[in-house]
Amino acid sequence: MLRRVLVANRGEIAARILRACREMNIETVAICSEADRGALFTTLATRSVCIGPASAAQSYLDQQAVLNAALLTGCDAIHPGFGFLSENAEFAALTRDNGLVFIGPSPEVIALLGDKDAARRLAREQGIPVVPGSQGLVGDAEAAEQVAGQLGYPVLLKAASGGGGRGIRVVAEPGELSSQLAEARAEAKACFGNDDIYIEKLITAPRHIEVQILGDSHGNQIHLGERDCTLQRNRQKVIEEAPAAAVPEELHQRMTADALRAARAVGYENAGTVEFILTPDGEYYFIEMNTRIQVEHPVTEMITGINIVREQIRIASALPLEFSQADVRFEGHAIECRINAEDPAHGFAPCPGTIEHLHLPSGFGVRVDTVAHPGYIISPYYDSLLAKIIVHGRNRHEAVLRMRRALEETLFTGITTNLGLLYMVLYSPDFLYNRIDTGTVERNLDTMLGALKEEVML
């Protein structure tokens, strides 16, 4: 078993990993930037070290600084969490080359699946349906126009080095393609260091369904069921559920089988997620595979009873999975709401600030993943995720009632959050009847914000 783990992340996911390690009697080192000095997550570690200034680029994203911290504090492994360096093949290789264990798949697998175009090719080779699109990267505007013409507009321009909803542009009409392509390339180059673009048909009114994968170093890969992450805003997930009520048993069997096929094709180790688009007609297509633990992993944990972070650490310790696919049971239904420090009434602008008071929900079937506390300073340097409220119920209906109850108990003062908006979604008929797609939140935003104002919740 690993002896001392450096957690190369911050906030609630750092706390999640630190807690799992502590339960396993594994020593931990937290790293932090100047802005996070003394933050709650740092106090949960055996020790913490400040490695750089507030800017993420010079702290959490600084590969040398992070590796240095791990080496100087005698760690034998690094857990990258999500975001930051978690899907950086170069960092995974650097970690390995310095004799440390990277808690995740190999650098080669990260690189392969991080190239979203190569991942599509892999899926296609495995006979997994992929979103209709270009056969590889697009060349110049003319070639792009030809592909888009064949697919039929609207189309999506996607950065091959993107992922996680970033580096995507919608092209509604032929006339826009050329300029959008140029902008997409520039943006991709700036954000991901690489301007390769591929094209996908834009599926209308899709659902986003993803399958959790666990693979060990003994050749075993299993799935932990799917999640429904359809409720999004600006391509970022807002509410997630497990299992996907919109996926009947037969579809569940096929999708999880295809997800495993992708994982086995690359000999996937550690935790990963295969993402699909589900059309209103019940067709599904592979989009990408993420080689990290995901924000919404708790909903899977609630329905399976499996501690995914613990499994990640065991797998990284070269231990085999203790359970087989047949041992994995799905009980009930879980929902997660992401509370962000943002202002829905003003374009969801991030709202840094200081929490005066807060009250978090608890009780039967409620789990809260957060490091928020009174006096917590939300700084402008990192993302705005403040807390994840997760509930479990015997079925979706009970989970919805429980989430409503939990949100009603939740209180933050001194800052602005999307709590009221989440509450409105939980009461909307579309959500209750599960008649949702990835555009539902944005389409109904004005109505919900109007209702919130009336309720004096904003």
Place this chain on the structure above:
Amino acid sequence: MRSPEELAALFESHNLTRLEYEEGGVRLVLERQPVNIQYLGYPAAASHLTAGATSGQLLGDASTLFSDAGAGVDGRVSAFGAGGVGGADGAGGGGTLVSNHAAGNQAAGSPSGSPVGSAANNTTFSAINPSDILVTAPLLGIIYRSAEPGSEPYATVGEHVNAGDVLCLIEAMKTFNQVTAPVGGTITAAPAENGRLAEYGDLLFAIAADSAVR
């Protein structure tokens, strides 16, 4: 008539537990309440959550936190030998700089967002003149006070240095980074301890600049 600010300063500087002041129909009472905290596993978290209301050390000597303390870093026997050349100068004596990092932040011009209770480096050293220039660690690494084991330290308390002079080295991943004096002046404090792990932003030296107005 004393202002509330003066009274608060008096309260702090004399470390009082209770101060009553009455004048001109106004009565002001300052009282220090001991906070009773029960914690099981995370003393640092408990202090943190009570916004530093507790007294005493928050994080102990880092070398005692790990099970293999002594064999690990930070307190380990460095190539220069334990407590070798140029240990933390100016220890003991004088007053205490309230927060090593807060001062470091101000000197570096970065946002003073250091939360209360973040004084992870409880180094006590001689009172520093507020106008002193603070030199903080630009990266995480092991401090070396001299070029080689046994040779003279680059800089010690009382010594005059010129802008650009090397004050110490910080080793990270086998590369030795020079920490240089940003201004010419006299070293007033040198908490940089040879062989110890410096975190980013830790105070290494304080310099009374030649150009400082006293």
